[in-house]
Amino acid sequence: MNRFEYTRADTVQEAVQALAADPAARFIAGGTNLVDLMKYNVERPGRLVDITRLPLDEIVQHEGGLRLGALVPNATLAYDPLVNERYPLLASALLAGASPQLRNAATTGGNLLQRTRCYYFYDEGTPCNKRQPGSGCPAITGVNRIHAILGASDTCIATHPSDMCVALAALEATVQVEGPDGRRSIPSGEFHRLPGDAPQTDTTLRHGEIVLSVDLPDEDFSKHYTYLKLRDRLSYAFALVSVAAALEMDGDTIRTARLALGGVAHKPWRNAEAEARLQGRPASPETFREAADVILAEARPYAHNAFKVELARRAIVRGLAQAAAGTPQSQTDKRIA
Ligand SMILES: Cc1cc2nc3c(=O)[nH]c(=O)nc-3n(C[C@H](O)[C@H](O)[C@H](O)COP(=O)(O)OP(=O)(O)OC[C@H]3O[C@@H](n4cnc5c(N)ncnc54)[C@H](O)[C@@H]3O)c2cc1C
Numbered sequence: 513m514n515r516f517e518y519t520r521a522d523t524v525q526e527a528v529q530a531l532a533a534d535p536a537a538r539f540i541a542g543g544t545n546l547v548d549l550m551k552y553n554v555e556r557p558g559r560l561v562d563i564t565r566l567p568l569d570e571i572v573q574h575e576g577g578l579r580l581g582a583l584v585p586n587a588t589l590a591y592d593p594l595v596n597e598r599y600p601l602l603a604s605a606l607l608a609g610a611s612p613q614l615r616n617a618a619t620t621g622g623n624l625l626q627r628t629r630c631y632y633f634y635d636e637g638t639p640c641n642k643r644q645p646g647s648g649c650p651a652i653t654g655v656n657r658i659h660a661i662l663g664a665s666d667t668c669i670a671t672h673p674s675d676m677c678v679a680l681a682a683l684e685a686t687v688q689v690e691g692p693d694g695r696r697s698i699p700s701g702e703f704h705r706l707p708g709d710a711p712q713t714d715t716t717l718r719h720g721e722i723v724l725s726v727d728l729p730d731e732d733f734s735k736h737y738t739y740l741k742l743r744d745r746l747s748y749a750f751a752l753v754s755v756a757a758a759l760e761m762d763g764d765t766i767r768t769a770r771l772a773l774g775g776v777a778h779k780p781w782r783n784a785e786a787e788a789r790l791q792g793r794p795a796s797p798e799t800f801r802e803a804a805d806v807i808l809a810e811a812r813p814y815a816h817n818a819f820k821v822e823l824a825r826r827a828i829v830r831g832l833a834q835a836a837a838g839t840p841q842s843q844t845d846k847r848i849a
């Protein structure tokens with residue numbers, strides 16, 4: 513780990529100024545991702561700006577929905593009564609992630625900004641375009657079992673690792689940020705970016721901008737939802753494929769459909785055409801398979817991850833069936849029901 517200066521910000525303005533004045537500075541919240549990356553020398557901040565004392569740790573009602581402060585711990589969010597009543601999809605996704613100890617320390621803002629789990633990214637001894645632009649991507653011809661099947665580029669095939677963000681994508685949350693040029697809102701679908709020719713840039717957040725909150729809209733997907741996470745073991749593992757499904761049903765007919773996939777792309781993956789194909793249709797295996805086919809028609813697997821295409825197809829069908837039936841995947845039940 514390299515030497516760094518440490519500052520604790522007392523106000524949002526102080527935090528923004530401290531970062532904007534120093535290109536080598538980074539915010540630190542729970543530290544569960546950033547400190548690991550510093551130990552591996554992947555991140556080498558010259559200054560850490562501790563934001564844990566900022567007043568961003570509340571969950572409040574806002575415009576008919578909920579405003580989730582950037583410093584709310586993942587565990588608090590997962591067990592909050594209002595979140596469970598109105599946005600159980602989000603609670604379920606959070607409980608599918610990491611371990612109880614990590615969820616106690618990890619924050620909403622830090623979870624949004626956690627970095628990929630690509631093994632080469634963590635290994636300073638190998639090239640990696642995300643870590644060092646222009647150095648190459650060994651995952652494309654190397655071991656790529658956990659890598660992307662959708663939206664990847666010739667420079668990077670990493671996946672985004674967060675479970676929480678997959679639920680936020682399906683729920684169409686917006687991220688409120690403040691920076692040197694003032695406040696702005698970023699729709700969750702525009703917050704993370706595809707690698708393109710700049711894989712070093714994970715998000716559309718600008719240096720100096722701090723995440724203040726995540727806002728959930730005034731919508732009700734509390735009866736027909738699921739977060740289905742498929743992974744190598746049933747605890748403490750990142751998703752190979754995950755599915756966040758949120759439906760509004762009219763009897764057996766799907767009135768509104770939201771579907772987001774995790775573990776398959778550089779960002780939580782949505783497909784407007786697949787969602788449109790579900791709407792107004794009966795909730796049947798045929799309808800679900802059709803949506804899966806639309807999404808996976810674009811899949812481009814690599815040598816070791818072709819299995820993800822079929823895994824994703826089955827996960828989409830199962831996730832939609834669970835959501836339609838109102839029998840969501842339980843994250844505390846260690847069987848895949
Ligand atoms: C062993 C292990 C297993 C895990 N398994 C899972 C899993 O299955 N699913 C899953 O989703 N996650 C998993 N995680 C990741 C974990 O959820 C993240 O590490 C955590 O959410 C990061 O939050 P943090 O507050 O600790 O962020 P930090 O480590 O403090 O920060 C992470 C990044 O966010 C930036 N940042 C933090 N807050 C803000 C803010 N308000 N505004 C702007 N920038 C900010 C920091 O500068 C840094 O770049 C796992 C982690 C570990 C170590």
Ligand code: SF4
Pocket residue numbers: 628630631632633639640641642643648649650651652667668669670711
């Ligand atoms: S997939 Fe992306 S993160 Fe992984 S080695 Fe290639 S460039 Fe680096």
